Amino acid sequence: MTERPSGPFRVGDRVQLTGPKGRLHTITLREDGELHTHHGVLRHTELIGQPDGSVVANSGGHEYLALRPLLRDFVMSMPRGAAIVYPKDAAQILAEADVFPGATVVEAGVGSGALSLWLLRAVGAGGRLVSFERREEFAEVARANVETFTGSVPENWDVVLGDLGEALPTAVEPGSVDRVVLDMLAPWECIDVVADALTPGGVVVCYVATATQLSRVAEYIRGTGRFTEPDANETMVRGWHVEGLAVRPDHRMVAHTGFLLWARRLAPGAVPPEVKRRASKSSYGDEDVELWTPGAVGDRQITDKNLRKRVREAQRAAEAVRAAGSPEDESD
């Protein structure tokens, strides 16, 4: 990976220019390059050799702030074939999947390549990323996006065309993968091959858009008996407006992108010690899930004795209010 995130601007660098009225232009520096707008012409040579974060003027005297795009700027503006993993979720995926320098990571599908860029950065030159995608056009978009950002297609990155369920067993040795990230419609269809590919202790992370997918993949993972108990979360990031005394949350936010679910591969044949749980939670069964019983949806069921106690408490509170008279009575 030949990212050049710092130092003076050089030929071939991508530069994000913020011009008059905050308009953004992203250019790739060339010796003979020029940016033409109705405000005038900016020659790329004005930027080459300047430090990142410089301000340069065009022929009409209009000033531009020049910065190399950060990875999050790039992924949010790059061409998309499929919906991307947002930076807030990518950061969380790296943490929950525990992606480390030198790791061997599998991801599917590659989509537009946004998550691939974060994963490539995290595994570093000593790691390896194998990305699977069943739609050729999406794989092409992803390859082009990664090349644009990094300057070349990284040598430690393979894009395998095909369905993960069929292609994974032939692409990697069983038990050789440290981490797997699934961003696809039906991750449960691939969990068995993922379990075969993962090293004992390895992590699978699924990123799904809906609660129904979350439930289905969680139950599938549990049912295999080959993983630890899955955990899940979602990440909401609320921006803040911080200016003078006007310090408050932004009025708008991206309220929903997706859920993360993760679990670790058990050693072959390992059966984890049973975790003691409340009776209502250990009573899940196929029938519960079908019938939508209170136990199935995790409702804690109150005992009859406790319920009678709550009724007496509630009635005592109501009697006390009656005895004291209503607020209207008092004001009359």
Ligand SMILES: C[S@@+](CC[C@H](N)C(=O)[O-])C[C@H]1O[C@@H](n2cnc3c(N)ncnc32)[C@H](O)[C@@H]1O
């Ligand atoms: C939401 S996109 C992935 C976006 C990507 N993570 C990114 O950040 O740009 C989902 C992709 O998964 C691919 N896909 C779905 N099921 C697949 C499977 N079983 N094997 C391989 N690719 C699959 C789809 O074609 C689609 O491109």
